[in-house]
Amino acid sequence: xxxxxxxxTAASGEEISMKDYEGKVVLVVNTATGCGFTPHYKDxxxxxxKYHDRGLEIIDVPCNQFAGQTPGTDEEIHEFCQLKYHTxxxxxxxxDVNGDDAIPLFKYLxxxxxxxxxxxxxxxxxxxxxxxxxxxxxxxxPEIKWNFTKFVIDRQGxxxxxxxxxxxxxxxxxxxxxxx
Numbered sequence: 001x002x003x004x005x006x007x008x009t010a011a012s013g014e015e016i017s018m019k020d021y022e023g024k025v026v027l028v029v030n031t032a033t034g035c036g037f038t039p040h041y042k043d044x045x046x047x048x049x050k051y052h053d054r055g056l057e058i059i060d061v062p063c064n065q066f067a068g069q070t071p072g073t074d075e076e077i078h079e080f081c082q083l084k085y086h087t088x089x090x091x092x093x094x095x096d097v098n099g100d101d102a103i104p105l106f107k108y109l110x111x112x113x114x115x116x117x118x119x120x121x122x123x124x125x126x127x128x129x130x131x132x133x134x135x136x137x138x139x140x141x142p143e144i145k146w147n148f149t150k151f152v153i154d155r156q157g158x159x160x161x162x163x164x165x166x167x168x169x170x171x172x173x174x175x176x177x178x179x180x
Contacts, residue, residue, distance in 0.1 A: 003157040006105050008059060009093040011074040016092070018105070021057050023155050025179045027172075028059045028109060030097045032069040032147035033080045040148045041085035043169035047176060048089045054180040055155070058089035061106070063097050066147050070094060097144045106144065109151045112159035114142035123166040154179050 003026075004019045018026075027047070032038060048058050062077045064070040070077060074094055081087040097106040117139070118124035131138040131145055138145060148165035150172060160179070163172050 001108070003108065003153055003159065006108055008061065008103065008105050009095070011078055011091050011093050013093070016090075018157075021059075021153075022157065024055045024057045025051075025155055025176060026057045026059060026153040027176060028061065028105065028151045028153065030061050030063040030106070030144055030147060030149055031091075032063065032066065033072060033077055034069040035066070035147040037146070037148040037165045038069075040165070040169060041081060041087060043173070045085055045087050045089070047169075047173055048087075051176060051180055052089075056176060056180060059105075060087070060089055060091045061097065061103070062091060062094040063144075063147065064094060065096055065098055065144075069147060097149075109159055109162075110142040110144065113151060113162035115139065115145060115164070116162070118145075118164050118166040121166065127164075127166055152176060152179070 004022055006018045007015045010016050029044065031041070044058055048056065062070045072080065077094065078091050081091065095103045097103070118127045127146060146165050150163040151159055152161040152175060154160045161175055
């Protein structure tokens with residue numbers, strides 16, 4: 001099974017095939033409306049506007065598995081993103097990205113690109129301290145660690161990068177631009 005064999009459910013309830021994104025560069029991200037990383041929406045929208053015509057697609061999957069930071073309905077989440085960040089990229093149905101109920105898309109992505117750490121800096125240090133308290137073995141599994149983890153899929157359907165939320169968005173932007 002590959003990326004193009006998968007589906008995700010849109011907020012409208014429509015099943016979206018990843019095959020619809022064949023030949024595009026795709027950024028898949030689990031999002032939240034009440035997280036310290038929520039301002040990533042601004043950078044994601046800027047990337048979408050800058051690169052969409054060159055073949056970038058963003059798949060936004062809201063998730064409430066991390067400290068309950070996405071408590072709203074799909075409609076409320078969409079309204080928040082429209083009003084606060086003027087997002088134009090499509091949002092999917094709020095879904096689980098970890099555990100038994102994780103959607104197949106995220107099970108696949110985690111199987112292709114596991115967790116490699118948060119990098120350096122204050123945000124990375126804070127995430128490491130917090131996660132050690134939650135799961136002392138968090139470094140040893142591919143699970144999504146927090147909101148705004150990003151996966152990049154190239155035009156051939158290969159998962160080529162995983163960026164943790166602590167990664168600077170300009171690095172994500174440069175990586176995506178390099179694939180376009």
